[in-house]
Amino acid sequence: MASLFRIRKDIDKKTYLLIALSAFALLFCIWAVVSMSGAVKATILPTPAMVLKYVIASVSNGSLQANMGISIFRIMAGFLTAVLIGIPLGILCGAFKVFESFIQSLCEFIRYMPVPAFIPLIMVWIGIGETAKVAVIFLGTLFQVIPMTADIVRSIPEDLINAAYTLGANRRQTVLKVIIPAIMPKLFEMMRMMIGWAWTYLIVSELVAANSGLGYSILKAQRVLKTEAIFAGILIIGILGVLTDRVFAYITKKMFRWVDWGSK
Amino acid sequence: MSAAGIAGQGLSGRVATSKIYARGVEKRYPSKPGFVLALDDINIEVLTNEFVSIVGPSGCGKSTLLRIIGGLEDKTGGKIVLNDTELSGAGADRGMVFQGYTLFPWLSVAKNIEFGLKIKKMPKEQREAIVEKYINRVGLGKFKNSYPKELSGGMKQRVAIARALANSPEVLLMDEPFGALDPQTKSSMQLLMRQIWQTEKTTVIFVTHDIEEAVFLSQRIYVMDAHPGRIKADIAVYLPHERTLDIKDEPNFISLRKEISAMITHNDN
Numbered sequence: 228m229a230s231l232f233r234i235r236k237d238i239d240k241k242t243y244l245l246i247a248l249s250a251f252a253l254l255f256c257i258w259a260v261v262s263m264s265g266a267v268k269a270t271i272l273p274t275p276a277m278v279l280k281y282v283i284a285s286v287s288n289g290s291l292q293a294n295m296g297i298s299i300f301r302i303m304a305g306f307l308t309a310v311l312i313g314i315p316l317g318i319l320c321g322a323f324k325v326f327e328s329f330i331q332s333l334c335e336f337i338r339y340m341p342v343p344a345f346i347p348l349i350m351v352w353i354g355i356g357e358t359a360k361v362a363v364i365f366l367g368t369l370f371q372v373i374p375m376t377a378d379i380v381r382s383i384p385e386d387l388i389n390a391a392y393t394l395g396a397n398r399r400q401t402v403l404k405v406i407i408p409a410i411m412p413k414l415f416e417m418m419r420m421m422i423g424w425a426w427t428y429l430i431v432s433e434l435v436a437a438n439s440g441l442g443y444s445i446l447k448a449q450r451v452l453k454t455e456a457i458f459a460g461i462l463i464i465g466i467l468g469v470l471t472d473r474v475f476a477y478i479t480k481k482m483f484r485w486v487d488w489g490s491k
Numbered sequence: 492m493s494a495a496g497i498a499g500q501g502l503s504g505r506v507a508t509s510k511i512y513a514r515g516v517e518k519r520y521p522s523k524p525g526f527v528l529a530l531d532d533i534n535i536e537v538l539t540n541e542f543v544s545i546v547g548p549s550g551c552g553k554s555t556l557l558r559i560i561g562g563l564e565d566k567t568g569g570k571i572v573l574n575d576t577e578l579s580g581a582g583a584d585r586g587m588v589f590q591g592y593t594l595f596p597w598l599s600v601a602k603n604i605e606f607g608l609k610i611k612k613m614p615k616e617q618r619e620a621i622v623e624k625y626i627n628r629v630g631l632g633k634f635k636n637s638y639p640k641e642l643s644g645g646m647k648q649r650v651a652i653a654r655a656l657a658n659s660p661e662v663l664l665m666d667e668p669f670g671a672l673d674p675q676t677k678s679s680m681q682l683l684m685r686q687i688w689q690t691e692k693t694t695v696i697f698v699t700h701d702i703e704e705a706v707f708l709s710q711r712i713y714v715m716d717a718h719p720g721r722i723k724a725d726i727a728v729y730l731p732h733e734r735t736l737d738i739k740d741e742p743n744f745i746s747l748r749k750e751i752s753a754m755i756t757h758n759d760n
């Protein structure tokens with residue numbers, strides 16, 4: 228027993244998993260017991276069975292898939308454009324001081340403006356169509372992607388770049404053949420983190436200005452006090468988030484076999 | 492400070508020609524009041540096929556000097572001349588091996604060694620032959636397809652040496668390449684380095700703070716002073732051309748090592 232409580236020491240993998248599972252089980256039990264005891268109204272805390280029933284119903288009438296589909300589309304569109312534009316700009320900022328002073332200074336300023344506050348402005352400018360939701364995600368992630376990519380570029384050891392120069396590489400070759408491959412694993416880690424943020428921005432935009440999507444389904448449920456639908460929505464968003472995260476983590480590990488993950 | 496007279500002796504039957512020299516090299520770093528003079532009027536000369544070390548106390552400017560020669564750092568005065576041409580910036584003509592591990596971690600051992608050749612756009616068959624040659628030269632044939640993370644520190648430095656040599660540089664610059672290795676590995680790397688230099692006939696400038704290492708490897712040693720960094724002495728190493736690690740216990744070797752140590756410690760007060 229004492230071996231479980233040593234500072235920063237590993238514990239058995241199975242034990243670890245078991246403890247983690249028990250945390251989930253505990254949370255679920257508390258929820259089940261409290262909701263089924265009748266002490267609180269179902270509009271405050273629905274029972275697990277109600278939530279499950281709602282999920283099954285919305286799968287069978289197709290509304291869940293439709294909402295999920297549109298939400299995933301928005302995330303992909305916003306996140307991918309931010310990454311496609313942000314990563315090249317970030318590389319320029321990290322590699323060249325000129326770009327850093329021009330682009331990154333601006334980014335650092337915009338980065339700390341809360342994106343939800345921009346939603347009304349976006350609605351004024353581009354309405355509440357699909358573009359608006361994509362724009363919220365795009366803006367929310369772009370100004371994070373640029374400085375984070377730049378930082379990753381700066382974390383490359385100076386002598387790795389110097390080695391390339393002494394092997395005859397010019398600046399263009401150094402960027403293409405050294406800087407870009409060197410930052411790949413960390414870029415994937417960064418994207419994994421950003422996609423989590425993208426989910427948050429998506430829901431925020433769907434809560435404010437949408438008539439479809441998972442965020443909107445939660446909002447609609449709230450209006451009619453269908454609390455089990457709110458629960459179902461939040462759980463599904465959470466599960467989708469965890470899944471994307473795990474998939475990203477898995478791909479990163481598989482793709483970059485050369486990385487010495489242990490020593491990082 | 493003319494080295495040609497002394498150094499020519501190491502190369503029997505060969506006319507000693509200057510490969511690279513530094514004239515009046517100065518390096519100032521900006522500092523809060525004014526500047527720090529890291530290098531002051533450095534004059535060194537290295538002959539074709541010569542193995543020269545630079546030793547000196549920590550912080551005396553050895554790395555700065557080597558980086559300036561390699562074109563990785565700007566100098567604030569003086570010039571570097573290679574084969575009668577004044578240099579500016581880095582280039583494949585000056586290969587470099589660093590103290591830290593600088594292999595490209597996403598490339599296999601063979602691909603690391605091939606890097607410079609690909610930059611040169613050398614045809615594939617030729618590249619493969621050269622990679623094969625140097626990978627075997629440093630005894631890592633079996634690790635051809637390994638990633639750097641799978642290698643020990645000594646093996647990484649072997650690859651770094653092979654990578655630099657494969658590019659056939661005019662001068663090989665080495666900045667404490669064995670500084671992070673354990674004593675046994677270090678000794679075997681020194682032996683390997685000495686053998687490589689003898690067979691490959693490369694011109695080497697080797698920076699180290701390990702005097703024993705410098706004496707073992709070199710034909711000639713520049714001793715540096717700190718604050719400001721200056722060349723204090725230019726010492727020829729009269730030891731047999733064929734050297735094994737046992738030579739480190741011989742009286743000649745020990746007395747030379749002590750002589751240089753004395754120069755460096757004297758300076759500290």
Ligand SMILES: Nc1ncnc2c1ncn2[C@@H]1O[C@H](COP(=O)(O)OP(=O)(O)O)[C@@H](O)[C@H]1O
Binds near residue numbers: 548554555556
């Ligand atoms: N970027 C820098 N800015 C200011 N001073 C520096 C810088 N780099 C090196 N120096 C100074 O120059 C001197 C020489 O450093 P270095 O060449 O690394 O010495 P060595 O390799 O002999 O230990 C040191 O005193 C160091 O403090």
Ligand SMILES: [Mg+2]
Binds near residue numbers: 553554555667
């Ligand atoms: Mg140094």
